[in-house]
Amino acid sequence: MGSLKSNDHDVPEEQMAPMAAYDEIADWYETEFLARTPGDGHPLSLGALLRDLLGEGEGEGSDGDTCLEIGCGTGVHAALVRELGWTPVGIDLSERMLRHARGRLPVAQADAERLPMRDESVPAVIAMMVHTDMPGYPAVLREATRVLQPGGTFVHIGVHPSFCGGFADFSDREAVVIRPGYLDSGYWTKESWTNKGVRDKVGAMHRPLPELLHAFLDAGLQLDRFAEGGAPTPLVLAVRATKPQPTGTAPA
Template sequence: MRARYDDIADWYEQEFLAGQGDDDPLEVGLALATLLGPGSGPCLEIGCGTGVHAETVRALGRAPVGVDLSGEMLRYAKPRLPVARADAERLPLRDGSVPAAVAVLVHTDMPGYPSVVREAARVLKPGGVFVHIGVHPCFCGGFADRSDPAALVLRRGYRERGWTTDSWTDRGLRDKVGAAHWPLPDLLSMFLDAGLVLDSFAEGGGDSPLQLSIRARKP
């Protein structure tokens, strides 16, 4: 299976990420430090991409390991963390085998994200933590126009679930690979349906937040 990101892996690593430099506009590092926090043992990154979050996870005392469907993205990730090419809806791990898992900015890339959350719950040890960090479903999507830095324009469409390539910019990801959208109640329900307990939340990326983070635990 050829993943959508295979065709843009070089652009993603060499232009998109390189263009951000040391900036963290979505405050992913803060979300990981706050919601994942210090710990030990393996931390599974679901949809690890090129592995750019591995060092942040490692700095928390954890040992990052990653899975991704895109072989081309994993080509960049391999020097950064141990990886496996796998479908996030069928993780190659035993039940109850990891103490922590994260999914960073990937839920919109996964049309089957409810199944991904269930898989995360399956592979977590009892008491394990799953941290979701994603674009904010209320303020980011095909319905949200951020072309004016001073004014976020929300058009009709927030309640429309599904896949879109509509984007306010041609320098991002949505216009290239598309994105799935779930309204906030749908997203939160995925965790409850998977048997996880919602534990904590955070937002990041400005006054009109770009990012929503969720920490859930396996009972």
């Protein structure tokens, strides 16, 4: 089982803004935003995607079944991770979000670009709706690869880069209009189609789909499966990737 430890590294300046923003909205997120969500703790009903891509662990409490959630927020996905037979642990930058998470799973306040875990220490890592919060997501993927055991699973579930962002006009949900801006890379915006969600409050980083997928490959992950969620236009893109076994090593 991977162990969490304290992290003495300074938080990068580009990550301070989202951390502070989530500190400011933590109570609203827990008491208002989540209160109007389905049972899986998210308005986009992510449970089915996570269940399908993460799969079953060996049973909570058994050796080697730890599932690390990067950017766990208030820990709303921990119950499903346990139901699937994994032992959830989480990290997040926002102390105020973690105040709500501590009753749901073991947590540590840490920078996702410097995970406080040993090399090859966990069999599974998940990132749920957080890549747009992380300007350094390619570095986060490299860290996830570092802490994963060979053959371990990484599950990314995030807003769909092709259909969600400041460039997307959702005035008509049956006919979403993609304005100029999708092809631009690496910009931060608070522009959102609704003032009742998270993005207009904390902003989001945009990367086009090819750039996002290349970041997985550049981190050394092998892409295994893909899924989309939301209708009639996909709002969520899910990816399952694996850390390859060393060459010449048979799977355990």
